[in-house]
Amino acid sequence: MGIIGGALFTLLTLMVGAALTFFLERTLTPAVGAAQSLKLSKDLQLAHADRWMYPAGPVSALFGVTVAAAVLPFGPSLIGADLGIGAFYFIVVVDFVVLGVALGGWGAGTRDAVEGFYRITAQLVSYVVPLGLAYVGALMMAASLSTTQIVQAQRDVWFIVLQPLGFILYLVTGLMQAYRAPFYEPFSEHLGGGMLSVIGDWKALALRIAMAGLLFVVSAMGAVLYLGGWLGPWLPPPVWMLLKTFALMALMLWLGRRFQPLSTAQMLSLAWRILIPTGLLNVLIVGGLILAGVGPQ
Amino acid sequence: MQWLAFGLFTLLTVLGALGMSTTMSMFRSGIFLMASFIGVAGLFILLSADLIGLLQIMMYIGGMLVMILFMLLFSMDPGGAMMAGMKMSSIERLFSRGLKPQREDEDGGHSGQNEMNEEGDSDEQKLHDHATVQHSGMKMGGGHDHHAMQNSDDRSGQSEQDQPHHGDMAGMNMGDANEAHNRHDHAAMNHANTDHGADGQKNQEQSGEHDQMHHSGMDHGDMDDMEMGGMDMSMVTPARPWAAYLGLAVSVVLVGLLLWRPAWPIYNGPFSTDAPREIGTLLMGKYMMAFEGAGMLILLGIFGAVMLQRPGSHPSDQGRKAYVTSEENPVRISEDES
Amino acid sequence: MLLNLYSAVALAALLIFGLALLAAAVWRPYVKKLNLPAAWKQYRFGFPTFALIFLAFDMEMIFMYPWAVVFRSIGLEAFLDMLVFIAILLAGLAYAWKMGGLEWE
Numbered sequence: 001m002g003i004i005g006g007a008l009f010t011l012l013t014l015m016v017g018a019a020l021t022f023f024l025e026r027t028l029t030p031a032v033g034a035a036q037s038l039k040l041s042k043d044l045q046l047a048h049a050d051r052w053m054y055p056a057g058p059v060s061a062l063f064g065v066t067v068a069a070a071v072l073p074f075g076p077s078l079i080g081a082d083l084g085i086g087a088f089y090f091i092v093v094v095d096f097v098v099l100g101v102a103l104g105g106w107g108a109g110t111r112d113a114v115e116g117f118y119r120i121t122a123q124l125v126s127y128v129v130p131l132g133l134a135y136v137g138a139l140m141m142a143a144s145l146s147t148t149q150i151v152q153a154q155r156d157v158w159f160i161v162l163q164p165l166g167f168i169l170y171l172v173t174g175l176m177q178a179y180r181a182p183f184y185e186p187f188s189e190h191l192g193g194g195m196l197s198v199i200g201d202w203k204a205l206a207l208r209i210a211m212a213g214l215l216f217v218v219s220a221m222g223a224v225l226y227l228g229g230w231l232g233p234w235l236p237p238p239v240w241m242l243l244k245t246f247a248l249m250a251l252m253l254w255l256g257r258r259f260q261p262l263s264t265a266q267m268l269s270l271a272w273r274i275l276i277p278t279g280l281l282n283v284l285i286v287g288g289l290i291l292a293g294v295g296p297q
Numbered sequence: 298m299q300w301l302a303f304g305l306f307t308l309l310t311v312l313g314a315l316g317m318s319t320t321m322s323m324f325r326s327g328i329f330l331m332a333s334f335i336g337v338a339g340l341f342i343l344l345s346a347d348l349i350g351l352l353q354i355m356m357y358i359g360g361m362l363v364m365i366l367f368m369l370l371f372s373m374d375p376g377g378a379m380m381a382g383m384k385m386s387s388i389e390r391l392f393s394r395g396l397k398p399q400r401e402d403e404d405g406g407h408s409g410q411n412e413m414n415e416e417g418d419s420d421e422q423k424l425h426d427h428a429t430v431q432h433s434g435m436k437m438g439g440g441h442d443h444h445a446m447q448n449s450d451d452r453s454g455q456s457e458q459d460q461p462h463h464g465d466m467a468g469m470n471m472g473d474a475n476e477a478h479n480r481h482d483h484a485a486m487n488h489a490n491t492d493h494g495a496d497g498q499k500n501q502e503q504s505g506e507h508d509q510m511h512h513s514g515m516d517h518g519d520m521d522d523m524e525m526g527g528m529d530m531s532m533v534t535p536a537r538p539w540a541a542y543l544g545l546a547v548s549v550v551l552v553g554l555l556l557w558r559p560a561w562p563i564y565n566g567p568f569s570t571d572a573p574r575e576i577g578t579l580l581m582g583k584y585m586m587a588f589e590g591a592g593m594l595i596l597l598g599i600f601g602a603v604m605l606q607r608p609g610s611h612p613s614d615q616g617r618k619a620y621v622t623s624e625e626n627p628v629r630i631s632e633d634e635s
Numbered sequence: 636m637l638l639n640l641y642s643a644v645a646l647a648a649l650l651i652f653g654l655a656l657l658a659a660a661v662w663r664p665y666v667k668k669l670n671l672p673a674a675w676k677q678y679r680f681g682f683p684t685f686a687l688i689f690l691a692f693d694m695e696m697i698f699m700y701p702w703a704v705v706f707r708s709i710g711l712e713a714f715l716d717m718l719v720f721i722a723i724l725l726a727g728l729a730y731a732w733k734m735g736g737l738e739w740e
Contacts, residue, residue, distance in 0.1 A: 006643030011650055043666045048673040053328065059655050066651040070644045080647065081640040085348055085573060088700050092355040099331075099358055106324060106675075114674040121362050122682050125689040128359065132696040139703035145573050198669065202658035265739035268685050272737050276692070276728065280721050283699075287714045290707055299638075302645075324675075345637050352697060359693050363686045369678050570637070577705030580698065581713045588698065588716070592723040595691045599727035602687030603736040 010070040010080035017069065017216035017245075018209045024246065025212070028253050043200030048109035057104025057195075058203045061210035064096030065217055072220045073148050075230050075237035086147035087135055090221055091128075094177060097214050098124045101179070104207065105186070105195045116194025119186040119264045120179075126271035127176035133279025134173055137166035137286040138225040141295045147221075151229030153296040158228040162295055165282045167226045169275060171252055174222055176267070178215045181256035185264050219249040302343055309336030323372050327365035331357055348572040684736040688728070695724050 046054070070080035071090055083089050098120065105117035139145060141162065142153035160167045176183045187194050199207060223229060223244035230237035262270065289295060313333025317326045334357040341350030569575045580588045698720065706713050731737055 003639055003643045003646055006640070007646035007650060010643070010647040014651075044669040045666050047668070047670045048675070050322070050325070053325065055659065059652070062651055062655060063648055067644050067648050070647055081643045083347070083640050083644075084571060084637070085351065088348070088573070089351055092351045092358075095355060095358045099362065102362060103328070109674055110669075110671045111674040114678075118366070118678070118680045121366055122680075122685070124359065124362060125682065125685050129689065129692040129696060132699065136699050136703045139700070140706050143704055143707045145700065145704060200666075202655070202662045205658065205662075206655055265681065268682055268739060269737065272685060272688070272728070273732065277725070280725065283721070284718070287706065287717070291711060291714060342641055343638070347637060347641065348701075356693065356697070360690060363690055366680055366686055367683070370680065370683065371677070373677055573701045573704040577701035577703075578709070580701060581705060581709055581716055585716055589719060589723070591694070591698070592720045595694055596723050596727045598691045599688055599724075599731055602684055602691070603731045603734050605687075606684045606736055606740075 006070065006080045009078070010066060013072060013074070013080065014066050014069040014209075014213050014216075017220070018065075018213040020246070021212040021216040021249065022208070024249065025215070025253065028250060043203075044198045046109055046198060050107040050109060052107075053103045054107030054109075055203060057100045057102070057107055058199070058206035058210060059100070060103060061097045061100030061214075062206045064093050064098075064100060065210050065213035067096075068093045068217045069213065069220075071147050072217065072241075073151055073224065073229055074241045076148070078230075078238060079148065082146065082148055085145040087139060087145045087150065087221075087225070090147075090217075091132065091135065094214070094217070095124070095128075097210060100210065101186075101195065101207075104199065104203070108195050108198050110198055112191045112193070113195040113198060116186040116191050119191070119194075122264045122268055123176060123179065123183060123186065126267050127173050130169060130271055130275035130279045131173040131177060133276070133283060134166050134170040135225065136279075137163045137282050140283070140286050140290060147224050147229075151224055151231060154228040154231060156296060158226065158231075160226040162289065163226070163282065163286055165278065165285065169279055169282060170222050170226060171255060172275065174218045175252055175256050176271070178218045178252075179211065180215060180253065182259040182261045183256075183267055185261060185267070188261060215249060215252075216245065219252065220245045222248045299343065303340070306336045306339035306343065309333070309339070311336075323368045324365055327361050327368060331361040334361075345568055346572065348576065679740070681739040683740070684731065684738075688731055688736070691727065692724065695720070 068090055071083055071086040073079040073082075102117050102120045102124075105113045105120055108114070138150060138159050141159060142150040144150065144153070175181070179187060185191070187196050196204075196207075220241070223241065227244045227248065229244070230241040232240035235243075310333050313329045313331075313336060316329035317333065320326055320329065334353055338350040338353040338357075341347070341353060699717070702713065702717055706717075
């Protein structure tokens, strides 16, 4: 799409996605955790804030979601930047969002925020490996890391039909990645909102956009990996993509609310005792399926 | 255009490394190292090796965050706030800007007094406050004594301003001695803890402070520098001048090579546009034993990690006495189901 | 070609940095001071074993991405190689689990 076109399309994707996500979340979920209302009007000047790290947090988070939105395909050639390693690139840059909220937590220097920093890092430690395993199943069938290739590989049948276990794994780890229920303990009322209670003005706006955008891009990537992206019969491709993204987002939010919020210790246990063995099992199952000839050729 | 990007990423790499070695905050040090590696990843992308570049970023974001966590486990002043009030060289001050200096006994009411970063001219009263409560500051100095003793001529405030290059080279010298510092800190901490606890409260005179400092092993022969606020906590002044000149010479040679550009042998083959496929094929074919060997090494790492965590073999008892998470399993949050 | 794609990404990143800088410079709401006690202390977080095992498995994931791409074209041999690799790492995970390493301290 050209350099400038690609960049502008990325920004458009992010802004539209973040705005629609924000409104969707407000109607569907109670405002807890990362979806809660941030005081945009008042900033708090913290006595012990690290003056470089504290503003760098929300900026890094915003940077992460922006460059992540560059590899989301909305059509056969409607993509910000069709990188050959799109899926891997996506995982890497969403780590910048986690880095951003971690920096903001530590930078704020208050007891709650620093406690939040530790739990945010615990969440990073939990989600990365199971998420990668959820991706690997779809990557094996698509035989490529490029997002457009992954969508094209689902021309005949969507991967959710062939790999239901992988889909469930993606739902759980996507919620972990996006800091939504039931994995929002770093931002919960138990910690007084963690960093969210002291952040204000432009930092809060940037963080709000980043968190809404994060749920959007995670759901969009799930739609690409398991729901066939922009493939569909009558409607134009971008509409299909948006429909699938929002369906997945609604499903994630609804499922998340069914469960009690997990403490960090429980989340770590869940990830390392249940999700990782499940993920490895999924990889083996998909490997067996491919050897047996199931899936795209 | 490519030169511009190359220059930007190089600047990021070098500044990140410089900041890592000279800043007073442990946390910032980890973040600067992460930034430095992101610069290296950018250089990889410029060489069209985007998979390697992104691998760098992925490994180092995760790795640096975990490293920072472990630094916070073992260090007494991770945020650099206590060190920020000390006298240090200009380059360290640059990379430690934005850290409000704090004392251990500080609560909300005293924060107004700490607006200044420079406390070199504090009067006797503040000085003794420093003496009594900033034990950790002195302990950090205790770890550097072997460097300080070698360079008794290099400690005055003048010289550190004149030789900003000490920052780089001392940073490099310190970089490989950092491990030793941490361990030395622990040994010195246990030792100095008992001393300062007994002496710190009672000593109101400078001679008493001299005794303390000699006892903890620091060799500041210059008696004019004995105020705590003015005590030289910089890590750059003890460096030798020849190290700085050597580093400068090496940099000049490298930049000269870059500009002069002799005929380097350049690989003219086609570089791959589908790196994952090629890497995967190689891993499964030619490098299969190395791949499995890497798996065994990772397994050894897991064994080591588990064995380190057994109670009774904790690497530092200081760590166990530190402030710990508030509950083991935090209270479940009740949310209203609708 | 590759650099064009990354330039688009870099341009998007620069635009968003510019927007953030603009917001930071322009938006100056009412500011209140908050004096809470400082919180940067030595801290024993509860998940050191988890963090170290995470590093190990992160390295494993690095190997799995290229493998996933070539798996379909190589077939059974790749499957068996990865089976051995996964078995090695599962052995490590099982060891950690049985030795009580997967606990919040």
